Amino acid sequence: MSKSHWISDLHWVRSTQQQRGHKTQTRILEAAEKLFSKRGVQDTSIADIAKEAGCSVGGVYHHFRDKRALTHALLKLISDQMIAFSDIALSPERWKGAKIIDIIDGLLELSLASHEEMPLRKQAKIEIMREEKEIQSHFAELNQKIATQLTVLFKERTEEITHPKPALAIQFAINQFQAMTEAYLMQEISEQTNTGCVSAEFVEEMKRSLSAYMGLK
Amino acid sequence: MSKSHWISDLHWVRSTQQQRGHKTQTRILEAAEKLFSKRGVQDTSIADIAKEAGCSVGGVYHHFRDKRALTHALLKLISDQMIAFSDIALSPERWKGAKIIDIIDGLLELSLASHEEMPLRKQAKIEIMREEKEIQSHFAELNQKIATQLTVLFKERTEEITHPKPALAIQFAINQFQAMTEAYLMQEISEQTNTGCVSAEFVEEMKRSLSAYMGLK
């Protein structure tokens, strides 16, 4: 059970002894995710969470020492999911024999599908990140790790790239991939800036763009 | 003096009658921009702003009916600057005789330079946007307007584009331009995720990428 530096003993979560308690804890976390993603952390009071979870304020404090502990617990859930996702999705074995364009295509599909599954999660993450500098750097490190894994996959396929500076091209292409996917998902979430791109169209144009930029054979 | 729908009489700003008052009002707005951009709106109390501006809490309330009025006043400053910027930067006359790639190059330089001038402004805007849905849609509309102006410039130059669907290419390229520039500036602000791209390098690769994607002659 590895504990990151930002999950200190200062913010514990009670370990449940009864089924009833475990279920309540889960309900509280789900309620927090829902409300945080909708209104942000600060605009959500413990009373709101208790109400949504169907328990009392005291009940929340039985399970989580304070609001910060609850926030960190939810954060850990999200962080662990991201790590699991990237370890599966970016393992070199998974992409054995694949071309760069296949990897891009596959990752886009995976990212969009993963977002469909838990549409609140991304927004909840963003809201929680706002709370503390330490959390921000934790996710910055995580993104860096993911970028590095992706770099490895692309570097193994350097001979496909005709861009004059392949290393720079890989770095820029990955930034582009992350920024564009992020922007697309954010637009999906808000649904107000509908730029009209449907999912399949977005995937097509992303592939075309990255392929053209790197100059893939 | 055009008033957008989100600046109603409900949130007034006192019109100053004395030089002294005008200066204080400006100092309060500057203090708010600084503190909002650093800690966010909710983590900044009126007392914090008063202290930073060198006046009292009552002083702040003399100039702005409530915190919301102050926030909206700052918002209007930022919004007006954006409109002025886009009207100058995106006017068809400015780019008479220019190629698409020249426009991209010029706009990137302008955007980066504008950010250098007021490095807090972008972050302050983001923090203020978080406060109200109405403000978010206001800026969504503004971005839409800017995207439309840019679309006009590109559409006039459709014959440069060899992408099979020029209209789609223009739309996607503009999204890409906005998302990547946004991401680059955000990275400049936080300074922690230093992906190592310096300004000149970023501009070069952006031009290469958009040019390759649209298939510019």
Add this chain to the structure above:
DNA sequence: ATTATCTATAGATCTATAGATAATGC
């Protein structure tokens, strides 16, 4: 005479705790 500023504080809201009651499972 009007405008601008200050100090002190009422009122609202939220977090976190204390102390009591109910449910679980050895």
Add this chain to the structure above:
DNA sequence: ATTATCTATAGATCTATAGATAATGC
């Protein structure tokens, strides 16, 4: 006997106002 839950509330923090004082400029 322990774990889980509830209700009621103390304590902290912040917004906004009231009422007094100081500065400005006609």
